[in-house]
Amino acid sequence: MTNMAAVIHEKGAPDVFRWEEWPVGDPGPGEVLIRHGAIGVNMVDAYHRGGVPHPAKVPDLPTVIGLEGAGTVEALGEGVSEVQVGDRVAYIFGPHGAYSQSRLYPAERCYKLADEISFEQGAAMSLKGLTAWYLIRRVYAVQPGDVVLVHAASGGTGTFLCQWLNAIGAITVGTVSTPEKAEIARSNGCHHPVVRSEQSFVDVVKEVTDGKGVPVVYESIGKDTFLDSMDCLARFGIMACYGHSSGPPPDVNVVDLGRRGSVFVTRPGLNDYTYHREDILRGAADLMDAVTNHGVDIAINQRWPLREVAQAHAALESATTTGSTVLLPFE
Numbered sequence: 001m002t003n004m005a006a007v008i009h010e011k012g013a014p015d016v017f018r019w020e021e022w023p024v025g026d027p028g029p030g031e032v033l034i035r036h037g038a039i040g041v042n043m044v045d046a047y048h049r050g051g052v053p054h055p056a057k058v059p060d061l062p063t064v065i066g067l068e069g070a071g072t073v074e075a076l077g078e079g080v081s082e083v084q085v086g087d088r089v090a091y092i093f094g095p096h097g098a099y100s101q102s103r104l105y106p107a108e109r110c111y112k113l114a115d116e117i118s119f120e121q122g123a124a125m126s127l128k129g130l131t132a133w134y135l136i137r138r139v140y141a142v143q144p145g146d147v148v149l150v151h152a153a154s155g156g157t158g159t160f161l162c163q164w165l166n167a168i169g170a171i172t173v174g175t176v177s178t179p180e181k182a183e184i185a186r187s188n189g190c191h192h193p194v195v196r197s198e199q200s201f202v203d204v205v206k207e208v209t210d211g212k213g214v215p216v217v218y219e220s221i222g223k224d225t226f227l228d229s230m231d232c233l234a235r236f237g238i239m240a241c242y243g244h245s246s247g248p249p250p251d252v253n254v255v256d257l258g259r260r261g262s263v264f265v266t267r268p269g270l271n272d273y274t275y276h277r278e279d280i281l282r283g284a285a286d287l288m289d290a291v292t293n294h295g296v297d298i299a300i301n302q303r304w305p306l307r308e309v310a311q312a313h314a315a316l317e318s319a320t321t322t323g324s325t326v327l328l329p330f331e
């Protein structure tokens, strides 16, 4: 079987991807062969390709990156009991290699997709949706009536956060870069969209919370927003600095955390919050329940053939995408 993939031979700008034959082989012990129906695109992929500096390791070059996909299990390696041939599955993280028509992958990190969820939805929702899950269920357990701050509120993860927070009954202040994105955020359940160049999100948070601040900031922009985000925290508030799309944030002065009201700063990672199979299954069950029963909609706003992944990366890095982006491997 000929397998094609978007291969990188050097790190750099989006045009480093090359559409090439990439042999897959048979699954080893604990592995499955997955034929992709759709592949997810995430900001972290751009870091791995060679964009913003990031501590994550990338395999030796040439390589195939990508950490999110959905498809059909076509073959099992020795000892696999978690899934069967023919199962529809999705996955996040684990070894790189999603930007390929088919791939080998550890069975223990796969979860089965509910019948009503398509491959495109599975590829669009798994990484961003499970990130939203651990942020609002585990980093800070959001309660109805909480006011929270979400950055990049019309983006992939931001859209999930706004929708899910709204379903819980929380009030979201969400920042974006343009008035058009503010409308998209509003339509996804963000109560107070703020265009950062037009209005101070610190002022809006203070106004909405009567000066108290928020119990949690979901901070994904980093360098450009981090210090102002710190000014939004309530006493004991949590700064969940889960991404840095504009570049790494400044160093944190620990003594300053006390002065600000015994606040917490964490740099949470999906790989830790889904380290154990039970976590993946628990998170995926919650996510699929939110999608099928509680109105969390998967906004797939961009689709590209996998062979044109360079365009998807350029769009994501120039902040022109909204919601989720998927790649179609056989178009």
Ligand SMILES: NC(=O)c1ccc[n+]([C@@H]2O[C@H](COP(=O)([O-])OP(=O)(O)OC[C@H]3O[C@@H](n4cnc5c(N)ncnc54)[C@H](OP(=O)(O)O)[C@@H]3O)[C@@H](O)[C@H]2O)c1
Pocket: 041, 042, 043, 044, 127, 128, 131, 152, 153, 154, 155, 156, 157, 158, 175, 176, 177, 178, 181, 220, 221, 224, 242, 243, 244, 245, 246, 247, 268, 269, 270, 271, 316, 317, 318, 319, 320, 321, 322, 323
């Ligand atoms: N730690 C984890 O577990 C984890 C998991 C998933 C994602 N993440 C991180 O979460 C962030 C969001 O990921 P995503 O895939 O959902 O991306 P995304 O939000 O769809 O896209 C990034 C958004 O960041 C904003 N942004 C601000 N400054 C930017 C800049 N200089 N360059 C590009 N974008 C900029 C843009 O929104 P505006 O135009 O509205 O500003 C842009 O749309 C990323 O930093 C990612 O690495 C972390």
